[in-house]
Amino acid sequence: MLLFETINCNLCGSSEHQLIYRSKQFADSSLGNLDINIVMCKHCLFIFQNPQLTAQALCQHYKNRSSGNVFHLNSSGSIHNIFYEETIAMINDFVSDKDIKNICDIGGGGGQILSRIEVHSDVKRYLIEPSDALNKCNDSSIIKIKQRVEDLKEKDLPKIDLLICTATLEHLKNPTHILQKFFTLLKSDGYLFIEIPNSLHPYQTFAEFYSYEHVSHFTIKTILLFLDKTGFFPIRMDESTYHPSFKIIAQKFQKSTYQNHCIDIFSQHYSEKKQLAQQLKKKINRKIKIIENSVFAIYGTGDHTRFLLEEITLLPHVNYFIDSDPGKWGNRFHGIEIISPNDIENKKISNILISSHDFEPEIYQTIMNKCSHHINIIKLYG
Numbered sequence: 001m002l003l004f005e006t007i008n009c010n011l012c013g014s015s016e017h018q019l020i021y022r023s024k025q026f027a028d029s030s031l032g033n034l035d036i037n038i039v040m041c042k043h044c045l046f047i048f049q050n051p052q053l054t055a056q057a058l059c060q061h062y063k064n065r066s067s068g069n070v071f072h073l074n075s076s077g078s079i080h081n082i083f084y085e086e087t088i089a090m091i092n093d094f095v096s097d098k099d100i101k102n103i104c105d106i107g108g109g110g111g112q113i114l115s116r117i118e119v120h121s122d123v124k125r126y127l128i129e130p131s132d133a134l135n136k137c138n139d140s141s142i143i144k145i146k147q148r149v150e151d152l153k154e155k156d157l158p159k160i161d162l163l164i165c166t167a168t169l170e171h172l173k174n175p176t177h178i179l180q181k182f183f184t185l186l187k188s189d190g191y192l193f194i195e196i197p198n199s200l201h202p203y204q205t206f207a208e209f210y211s212y213e214h215v216s217h218f219t220i221k222t223i224l225l226f227l228d229k230t231g232f233f234p235i236r237m238d239e240s241t242y243h244p245s246f247k248i249i250a251q252k253f254q255k256s257t258y259q260n261h262c263i264d265i266f267s268q269h270y271s272e273k274k275q276l277a278q279q280l281k282k283k284i285n286r287k288i289k290i291i292e293n294s295v296f297a298i299y300g301t302g303d304h305t306r307f308l309l310e311e312i313t314l315l316p317h318v319n320y321f322i323d324s325d326p327g328k329w330g331n332r333f334h335g336i337e338i339i340s341p342n343d344i345e346n347k348k349i350s351n352i353l354i355s356s357h358d359f360e361p362e363i364y365q366t367i368m369n370k371c372s373h374h375i376n377i378i379k380l381y382g
Contacts, residue, residue, distance in 0.1 A: 001060065003031065004051035009041040010176050010216070011225055016042040017050060025212045030060045036212050044225060047199055047217035055150075055173060058215075062131060084112055087166060087195055090238055090247055092118045094193070095162065104128060104160045104185070106149050107168030110136030114164065126157060149178060152185070159187040166195040167245075170214040179230035189257050192232060192250045196223065201244035220246060233258060277311045280380055284312055284353070287378055291351045295319050297344070299363050300355035301333045308355050309334065320347055324366065341370050353378040 008015045017039040025034050031053075039050045053061075095103075095117065102124040105114040111127050115137070119125075127137055130148040137144055145156065149172070163182055172178050182192055199217035202209040210217065218226075220237075223246075227234060232250035239246045251257065297320040298305060309315060321338045323329070328338045339347060344367065352375060354363045360381050367377055 001056055002054050003034070003057045005054050006051045007048075009044060009046050010048065010174055011046040011222060011229070012041060012044040014041050014043040018042060020047070021210055023208055023210065025208050027061060027212055030063075031057060031212075034212050036208075036210070038210055038217060044222065045219075046222045046225075047219070049212070049215045049217075052173065052215050053212065058171075058173070058213075061213075084116075087247060088113055088116050090236075090249075091162075091164065091193055092116075094191075094236065094249055095119060098161075098191075100161045102126065102158060102160055103162045103164065104157060105164040105166075106182075107165060107171075109133040111139055111142050111144075113166060114142060115139040124158075126160075128152065149181065150174075152181060154184055157185060160185050160190055161187055162191045162193065164193045166193075167197075169194060169196050170216050170218065173215055175216050175226055176230060179226055179232070183231050183252060186252050188252060188254060190252050192252075193247070194223075194250070195245055195247045198239070198244045198246050203244060223248065233261075235261065280308075281312055283380065284314070284378070287351075287353075288317070290376065291317050291353075294350045295348050296351045296353075297322050297339075297347075297349045298353050298355050299323070299341075299367065301328060301338055302356070304357060305333075305355040314353075320349065322349075322352065324363075341366055344370055344375070345373065349375065351376045351378065354380065357381055 009017065019037055020040050021038040023036050025036050026032070027034055034053075037050060038047060040047050091113070100119055100123055103114065103117060103119065104126040105111070106128045108114050108127045108129055109131075110129075110133050114125050114127055117125070121141070125139075125142045127134065127142050127144050128147055128149060129137075129144070130146060134144055134146050147156070149168070163186055165182070169175055169178065186192065196218050197214070198219065199210070200219050224234060227248070227250050231253045233253045234248050234250045236249040237246060251261070296317050298308075298314070298318055299322040301321050301323045305321075315334055315336075318334075318336055321333045321336055322341055322344065323338050324341060326340070329340045331338050344352070352367060354360050354367075354377065356363055357380075360379055364377060364379060364382070367375065
């Protein structure tokens with residue numbers, strides 16, 4: 001049996017690469033001792049095993065030993081359980097407002113993730129797993145298919161709304177082909193969830209982080225290039241807390257789908273901004289009578305204040321603007337003097353409105369530290 005073959009870069013097709021890592025690893029009785037070489041493509045920077053284990057060698061290996069069939073303690077608080085919890089939480093949060101009719105987990109082992117996705121009981125769930133780990137799935141509502149992803153045909157499944165692929169893509173020889181297959185399995189607006197090790201965040205262990213089983217080594221840069229190449233656009237990404245990996249939710253790219261996605265985001269932001277403006281108007285209008293006959297200042301002379309003054313008629317009531325930037329002290333903003341926080345007491349200011357979202361708590365503390373007498377501080381967000 002031929003163990004290794006020399007390949008070109010699966011991302012860009014180049015044959016030019018440089019060796020970046022070498023190790024001796026013992027696989028099993030079928031593969032024995034292996035000299036593993038990891039290279040980086042000189043053109044697109046994709047990292048992969050080369051020479052690479054052949055498909056025949058990998059098939060033989062996984063018949064005898066499967067990553068998905070390794071025992072892990074899954075009790076509450078265990079590292080493996082925490083890792084699953086992160087993944088499950090991200091998927092559940094995503095599907096909570098989606099019209100999902102079916103889900104397919106590729107290489108999902110014993111269904112540890114698929115069985116805990118919170119969807120309606122009518123949602124069809126498919127588990128694709130080539131190893132005996134499939135036998136560990138006791139969830140009778142899951143449709144189990146013992147098959148390699150490479151051998152999946154479109155006729156084997158209905159068009160899928162959400163396809164999950166965790167800790168699997170790095171084991172497969174042809175990521176481009178696999179992602180293209182995922183594309184064909186999904187509905188026109190379907191979603192792909194992938195979780196893969198971050199090859200730039202190895203940890204020290206006697207066991208080899210860059211395992212011989214991992215024939216493809218992804219970075220954020222290269223997985224995004226693969227997704228773009230195969231027709232997906234990422235809509236959410238998260239790095240794992242307990243494991244050097246990252247999770248990406250991507251959607252099939254179609255011009256109309258992407259257009260609608262962008263328009264929805266901008267429309268939602270516009271709507272939420274108008275709603276926030278109305279809320280702030282009501283909040284400030286309730287305070288107008290308090291500030292009318294007092295020495296009133298607005299803390300902040302940035303963009304937030306510019307927008308605030310456009311939306312709400314406050315200028316007639318403003319005696320001073322306050323800013324933490326010494327370069328602005330003594331200048332005028334909308335014709336009104338900008339003073340230092342140190343001058344709050346000297347100017348006998350009794351009401352201050354904090355005009356900042358990001359720095360509101362910090363400004364509030366600054367005012368409290370500068371003033372010995374009571375000042376009415378108006379916070380818009382806190």
